[in-house]
Amino acid sequence: MPVPAIIFPVDPLNPRRPDPHFAWEARLLRELGGEHHLVDHDALLTGRAPEAVRRVPRDSGPLWYRGWMLPSARYADFAAALTARGGNLLTSAPGYAAAHELPGWYGVFEGATPASAWIPSDGPVAPGPQELSAAVARIGGSGPAIVKDYVKSRKHEWHEACYVPELADLPAVGRVVRRFVELQGEFLAGGVVLRRYEEFEHADGAEGAGGSGGAEGAGGSRGSDGGKGDEPGAGGRAVEARVWWLDGRPILVGPHPDAPRRNVEPDLTEVRALVRRLGCRFVTTDLARRADGSGWRVxxxxxxxxxxxxxGIDPSGLLTSLITA
Ligand SMILES: Nc1ncnc2c1ncn2[C@@H]1O[C@H](COP(=O)(O)OP(=O)(O)O)[C@@H](O)[C@H]1O
Ligand SMILES: [Mg+2]
Structure with missing residues (x-):
């Protein structure tokens, strides 16, 4: 059986190398006996998928991607362009969308994750007051909440564009949502999501103070998840564990990219069953411990x-699992 190779984004300044952000993973992969190929991320983003994959050899067989986030539609183009060259992305386009966008995974994780409601949008247009009040009602109508889109929040603009102190104050909800939409601009993914705010244990052991600060890294302008642009002073951040799953098995349990030196050992019993039900081959779950000690939340x-x-963590096991999957 052919062994999967991994596709990384190419360095925009050197078409023979992986992007510097992924160079260490590519190097480690090579040391482990794996093979990588390169994709032009900017060409993918601008709808030129066949050109983006021209460095991937024809008939390359099974493939994983490790790279910057892509909108689900662009991922679908990517998968199709590889198929046309005889390659096969092991995460299908529907599988990618299911794990990448909150409405794709929420139904499976409901009850294990903060209650959420979403309002689809066609471009960067804020929802009107009626749509907002209906969404607020769907998550209980009162209490604090956070705002994000189907993929990302603006946690670094916590008070301005993320945290809603009181859902019953609809004008205030509208202000935070409008500011969020304005700041996301053309990068707004899918629509607006409202989630009930829950108190998680924070890095300093304190309870969440409803806005004591953001959380993980900004993800950088190219939208990987975390790891870039971390804000200083992690004191107010929820401690999260990032669990990496392949075919329903946890292959790496580590800290979240924003607090890489923290050791966390979440109980995975419940989450394992949910990940299996989601049915996507390669996913991550970010888990936080409830401030009252009553368990872990997704x-x-x-x-x-x-x-x-x-x-600072060793992803050898993860990469080995991917290339032997
Ligand atoms: N429902 C919630 N209750 C409390 N804190 C939350 C909630 N949702 C998100 N947060 C905090 O905000 C941060 C960013 O939210 P998250 O959903 O992870 O968005 P992003 O995709 O931008 O990382 C989380 O890491 C967590 O600290
Ligand atoms: Mg996050």
């Missing part, structure tokens, strides 16, 4: 191909 699910790896 903050986010992500596609494993575009989740950032914290520096």
């Amino acid at each position: 903050v986010e699910v992500g596609d494993g191909q575009v989740s950032d790896l914290p520096r």
